[in-house]
Amino acid sequence: xxxxxxxxxxxxxxxxxxxxxxxxxxxxxxxxxxxxxxxxxxxxxxxxxxxxxxxxxxxxxxxxxxxxxxxxxxxxxxxxxxxxxxxxxxxxxxxxxxxxxxxxxxxxxxxxxxxxxxxxxxxxxxxxxxxxxxxxxxxxxxxxxxxxxxxxxxxxxxxxxxxxxxxxxxxxxxxxxxxxxxxxxxxxxxxxxxxxxxxxxxxxxxxxxxxxxxxxxxxxxxxxxxxxxxxxxxxxxxxxxxxxxxxxxxxxxxxxxxxxxxxxxxxxxx
Amino acid sequence: xxxxxxxxxxxxxxxxxxxxxxxxxxxxxxxxxxxxxxxxxxxxxxxxxxxxxxxxxxxxxxxxxxxxxxxxxxxxxxxxxxxxxxxxxxxxxxxxxxxxxxxxxxxxxxxxxxxxxxxxxxxxxxxxxxxxxxxxxxxxxxxxxxxxxxxxxxxxxxxxxxxxxxxxxxxxxxxxxxxxxxxxxxxxxxxxxxxxxxxxxxxxxxxxxxxxxxx
Numbered sequence: 001x002x003x004x005x006x007x008x009x010x011x012x013x014x015x016x017x018x019x020x021x022x023x024x025x026x027x028x029x030x031x032x033x034x035x036x037x038x039x040x041x042x043x044x045x046x047x048x049x050x051x052x053x054x055x056x057x058x059x060x061x062x063x064x065x066x067x068x069x070x071x072x073x074x075x076x077x078x079x080x081x082x083x084x085x086x087x088x089x090x091x092x093x094x095x096x097x098x099x100x101x102x103x104x105x106x107x108x109x110x111x112x113x114x115x116x117x118x119x120x121x122x123x124x125x126x127x128x129x130x131x132x133x134x135x136x137x138x139x140x141x142x143x144x145x146x147x148x149x150x151x152x153x154x155x156x157x158x159x160x161x162x163x164x165x166x167x168x169x170x171x172x173x174x175x176x177x178x179x180x181x182x183x184x185x186x187x188x189x190x191x192x193x194x195x196x197x198x199x200x201x202x203x204x205x206x207x208x209x210x211x212x213x214x215x216x217x218x219x220x221x222x223x224x225x226x227x228x229x230x231x232x233x234x235x236x237x238x239x240x241x242x243x244x245x246x247x248x249x250x251x252x253x254x255x256x257x258x259x260x261x262x263x264x265x266x267x268x269x270x
Numbered sequence: 271x272x273x274x275x276x277x278x279x280x281x282x283x284x285x286x287x288x289x290x291x292x293x294x295x296x297x298x299x300x301x302x303x304x305x306x307x308x309x310x311x312x313x314x315x316x317x318x319x320x321x322x323x324x325x326x327x328x329x330x331x332x333x334x335x336x337x338x339x340x341x342x343x344x345x346x347x348x349x350x351x352x353x354x355x356x357x358x359x360x361x362x363x364x365x366x367x368x369x370x371x372x373x374x375x376x377x378x379x380x381x382x383x384x385x386x387x388x389x390x391x392x393x394x395x396x397x398x399x400x401x402x403x404x405x406x407x408x409x410x411x412x413x414x415x416x417x418x419x420x421x422x423x424x425x426x427x428x429x430x431x432x433x434x435x436x437x438x439x440x441x442x443x444x445x446x447x448x449x450x451x452x453x454x455x456x457x458x459x460x461x462x463x464x465x466x467x468x469x470x471x472x473x474x475x476x477x478x479x480x481x482x483x484x485x
Binding site: 047091179 | 271272275276278279282337341344350351432433434435437441442444445446447448449450451453
């Protein structure tokens, strides 16, 4: 009996080592193909519907699909780089990716720091996600209640800046490290609302019963693609490609797959 | 996403987890011994410098050290960031764990009575012979439980590697969890860490038993 267990454990070890082997061979393949220009797109793959892990275990989402279409059009190879969102600008500076393209809010501070930003492509607002049976209808109803927000998001920045009076009306703001933990706090009753980007809330409401959205157009902002300072040319190339995709209808086709965000896409509403 | 795809996707990341684990042990275990010997050096300068380094490594979060090792060279000297993230990740882990292992080794070495060194000296053993033939075998036996402790912690610490975008099993689990609004990946991750540590525990237990030849 003991021997069988030992054998099984040994097999598992071997299996684990094989997995290591597989990984490195993947890296080699990517390195070998240097002749084609590669665009490394930095995304936050925990941010549906812009970028997330699809049912087949591959990265997908609106931004990922548009980026892929742009690369196809320009004859480039696309590579996805999973950003650590808290450190996205460091990782862009360090040339780990060529751009940040993942539902990223355009902040004045980024422009001041010299980053090249594309034309805005999405109008976003911050909303409050609440349980439907709680009966909250406006942000005023939430005075004195606890609210969750994700660390490093524009929602968090707004609460600490322009919307600080709203923050002061809450009894407590809980900062979580992912949307899922924010939503779990809400589901579990430890907070009464989640302050979150509209499309994320819409996607969650579509999948889960018993939640509703309070949309008061708070913190209107726009999404864009960020490049390193000096990469104006790359930005222009990609912008031109996107314009072409809008014209030939590919952009619309991709957008139709994401009903939660299609209404706020700037290029389609011009 | 069905469970099979989820398991398959997470299994891809387990390679990354295992790579950190084995490579860190490979470098940290011997490096720890070197650091321990430097720490116990009779030359005051060497021992106090080593002591200071150990206290920095143990006194700052591993997450911070990962960032420093990966992005420090870029910010300080404009050097490119390593394409293969495994390199800076393993360097940071190995240095950090070597500091802990060094103190474990030191506790073992200093627990050996002075009388043994004196007896070895009388029997004509050189200093090096004394260390490798008499002291070290006893030290290894005594430190096994503490080393197992650190190794088990290492398994769980591998999840910190995503701080610098090194993708391992837990990162993929988190991505699936947030993409699919599901807690199942966390359960899978928990089971994986537990099974991994059960194996570590078993192997270390066997080693401890094998070294128990005097009882």
